[in-house]
Amino acid sequence: MLRNTTTRTLAMMALSVPAILGLAGVAEAQDKFKLGMAVGGNTCCEWMKSQGDVARALAEKEGWDYVELSNNNDPATALKNAQIFVQEGVDAVIQFNGQPSSNPAISAVMKQAGVPIVTYDIADPGMYFVGIDNLAAGIAGGEGLGAIVKEKWACNPDLVISAEGAAAGIVNEWRTGGMRTGLKNVCPDIPAEKWVSFESQGDAAVGLPAARDLLAAHPDAKKIAVVGLNDGGVLALINAAEQLGRADEVIGWGQDGAFITGDNVNPHLAGSVFYFLEGYAVYAIKDVIKPIAEGKEVPLKADAGDPASKVQPCPVTAEQAKAVPDMAERVKQLLAAPAGTTEYELFCPNKG
Amino acid sequence: MTDVTAAPARRPGLSEDWRAALTGSVASITLTFIVVVAIGWFWVGPKFLSFGNISIIGTFVIVPLIVGAFAGFALLSGVVDLSIGSMVGFSSALFALLLSLGWDPASAGAVTLLACLCFGGINAIAIVGFGAEPIAATLGMLVALRGIAWVLLGSQGSIFAFNLDMFNLVSTTVGGLPLFFLLAIALTLVAALVVTKTRVGRHIRAVGGDDKAAARAGISVKKVRVAALLLSAFGAGLGGIVYAAQLGSAARATGFGLEFQVYAALMIGGYSILRGGVGNPIGGALGLLAVAGVSNILDLKAISPYFVNIIVGLLLLAAVLLDRIRGGDAYE
Numbered sequence: 121m122l123r124n125t126t127t128r129t130l131a132m133m134a135l136s137v138p139a140i141l142g143l144a145g146v147a148e149a150q151d152k153f154k155l156g157m158a159v160g161g162n163t164c165c166e167w168m169k170s171q172g173d174v175a176r177a178l179a180e181k182e183g184w185d186y187v188e189l190s191n192n193n194d195p196a197t198a199l200k201n202a203q204i205f206v207q208e209g210v211d212a213v214i215q216f217n218g219q220p221s222s223n224p225a226i227s228a229v230m231k232q233a234g235v236p237i238v239t240y241d242i243a244d245p246g247m248y249f250v251g252i253d254n255l256a257a258g259i260a261g262g263e264g265l266g267a268i269v270k271e272k273w274a275c276n277p278d279l280v281i282s283a284e285g286a287a288a289g290i291v292n293e294w295r296t297g298g299m300r301t302g303l304k305n306v307c308p309d310i311p312a313e314k315w316v317s318f319e320s321q322g323d324a325a326v327g328l329p330a331a332r333d334l335l336a337a338h339p340d341a342k343k344i345a346v347v348g349l350n351d352g353g354v355l356a357l358i359n360a361a362e363q364l365g366r367a368d369e370v371i372g373w374g375q376d377g378a379f380i381t382g383d384n385v386n387p388h389l390a391g392s393v394f395y396f397l398e399g400y401a402v403y404a405i406k407d408v409i410k411p412i413a414e415g416k417e418v419p420l421k422a423d424a425g426d427p428a429s430k431v432q433p434c435p436v437t438a439e440q441a442k443a444v445p446d447m448a449e450r451v452k453q454l455l456a457a458p459a460g461t462t463e464y465e466l467f468c469p470n471k472g
Numbered sequence: 473m474t475d476v477t478a479a480p481a482r483r484p485g486l487s488e489d490w491r492a493a494l495t496g497s498v499a500s501i502t503l504t505f506i507v508v509v510a511i512g513w514f515w516v517g518p519k520f521l522s523f524g525n526i527s528i529i530g531t532f533v534i535v536p537l538i539v540g541a542f543a544g545f546a547l548l549s550g551v552v553d554l555s556i557g558s559m560v561g562f563s564s565a566l567f568a569l570l571l572s573l574g575w576d577p578a579s580a581g582a583v584t585l586l587a588c589l590c591f592g593g594i595n596a597i598a599i600v601g602f603g604a605e606p607i608a609a610t611l612g613m614l615v616a617l618r619g620i621a622w623v624l625l626g627s628q629g630s631i632f633a634f635n636l637d638m639f640n641l642v643s644t645t646v647g648g649l650p651l652f653f654l655l656a657i658a659l660t661l662v663a664a665l666v667v668t669k670t671r672v673g674r675h676i677r678a679v680g681g682d683d684k685a686a687a688r689a690g691i692s693v694k695k696v697r698v699a700a701l702l703l704s705a706f707g708a709g710l711g712g713i714v715y716a717a718q719l720g721s722a723a724r725a726t727g728f729g730l731e732f733q734v735y736a737a738l739m740i741g742g743y744s745i746l747r748g749g750v751g752n753p754i755g756g757a758l759g760l761l762a763v764a765g766v767s768n769i770l771d772l773k774a775i776s777p778y779f780v781n782i783i784v785g786l787l788l789l790a791a792v793l794l795d796r797i798r799g800g801d802a803y804e
Contacts, residue, residue: 188774193725195721195725195726199719200528200531200532201771207522207525220630221630221722224720225634225719286628286629287723
């Protein structure tokens with residue numbers, strides 16, 4: 121029976137699929153500029169979805185066609201999406217790829233197809249870099265936390281914990297290392313043995329076990345300051361401290377501002393640095409995509425140190441963050457603002 | 473006069489072969505696959521069946537096809553190998569690490585496959601030698617291999633080993649379709665021939681169907697299962713190498729959850745996780761292609777990929793129900 125089944129299965133497929141295959145057409149002709157957007161697709165963070173919403177709205181305002189795919193936080197899916205964009209005949213692509221290990225392959229695919237690609241916050245030599253000034257953001261956040269540590273603990277914490285996200289590479293060094301530098305700017309005499317790190321992977325849930333282990337290894341630490349790659353990483357430590365009943369003396373300061381607004385801000389998150397991640401498309405479109413759509417040559421600036429477009433950091437205390445609308449409202453106001461207006465201009469309470 | 477007791481009644485006009493195709497172990501998946509293709513054709517349009525799109529689907533089903541074809545032997549012999557996803561992650565990490573250390577791809581690939589066979593051997597010793605439950609033993613290996621991969625990947629969590637020649641090789645197309653996809657299909661067909669037309673295949677299915685009866689018939693149950701577990705590890709190792717070549721890197725996410733993706737598709741394709749002797753590599757491949765087709769339709773219609781999981785879950789439930797309707801254990 122199995123022998124016949126194999127034969128008949130092949131026969132059924134031969135009668136159906138390949139028969140239609142020959143009729144398949146090629147991509148339809150297009151005249152409008154078409155923008156592709158690959159959102160991060162990590163369920164951790166609402167801003168990843170909002171990045172797509174903003175890009176879609178701005179593309180529609182420009183009268184462009186728009187295709188959106190989700191990288192599903194998976195390197196293979198990100199590469200597959202790059203190939204789908206090429207097949208869909210997009211003229212340019214924006215991506216946030218939280219699994220940047222596939223970026224070299226994506227760059228190769230895009231280069232072969234002649235499609236320019238913008239990447240947010242994680243640089244790749246073949247992609248236009250649009251992102252925050254990570255070092256400045258780190259230092260500003262560290263100095264913000266330093267002010268609180270100085271006021272509350274006279275610059276004498278028991279422990280300073282760094283919530284690292286090593287996969288982000290140099291970005292992690294700039295942000296997390298920058299926060300340490302900023303904290304040292306205010307409190308220069310914290311002894312070296314008080315500085316410890318754990319791998320948070322930039323995610324509150326994923327980093328929780330490592331954070332718990334670290335706290336367990338320092339049972340006597342009461343006054344704990346936390347810096348990190350992003351709000352999620354810092355929250356991993358704060359949540360672990362809450363689980364262990366040790367959260368009272370924890371003060372964290374994050375990066376990216378993902379968890380510092382809204383109704384459920386953790387009281388131990390004393391501040392963060394807004395990047396207004398959801399609004400990055402304003403920068404990407406203004407400085408890279410629109411000039412390309414207008415037929416201009418845009419030099420490839422792929423280095424995070426010399427980006428195609430630099431997003432300004434906005435450090436805020438939790439108190440100041442209360443004046444900043446939540447993400448849905450920010451997106452609404454951003455899309456109602458004149459073209460090219462950034463969220464920094466609209467919402468940052470500490471504009472330089 | 474016709475002897476009505478000699479044979480069961482047949483439907484007029486429907487040959488035995490076609491009835492086998494319509495009610496056999498791959499019947500439901502064949503129909504499901506055709507339905508997916510039809511939905512893609514009518515909903516997405518001709519683009520769905522363009523060579524470009526099939527090439528994209530094909531490219532990203534290469535690894536699951538390879539892994540599934542080999543893991544199917546273990547399932548058929550009555551042992552489930554849950555470590556395949558982690559083995560893919562480990563394999564890609566080791567291969568990328570060796571490349572980054574300056575090894576040539578052939579030597580790095582050989583050492584990687586050898587390492588995977590060693591871990592497959594440990595699975596075999598635990599399951600066949602010591603009689604451990606396959607699910608428990610390979611679950612342990614799943615966790616251990618994930619840890620080893622993370623150690624190899626280091627604190628960065630990824631190793632970049634982009635090699636343009638290797639990338640171009642795995643991206644080579646023949647007649648508009650990816651070469652490695654065609655090779656994976658060929659591998660599936662060879663596996664199907666082995667399973668259905670050779671003595672080895674009959675032995676594997678016999679061991680999975682009833683190991684005591686197989687042993688009484690003179691088949692070495694231990695040898696068959698050891699070989700099946702080694703094949704499963706080898707396939708996962710091969711998949712990891714292809715992944716690393718495709719992505720130009722290895723990362724913690726590589727292969728994560730692949731075991732569920734592959735086994736869900738194999739079950740949709742007619743295999744059983746807990747009952748050996750059931751399934752056909754062609755059914756498994758169609759299961760993977762059907763799921764990839766659904767995912768592609770959602771991509772092209774810009775629908776959230778999270779719906780894929782819902783659809784795969786429903787397809788799995790439908791496959792299980794169909795299996796029961798066909799007779800379940802008694803069917804085979």
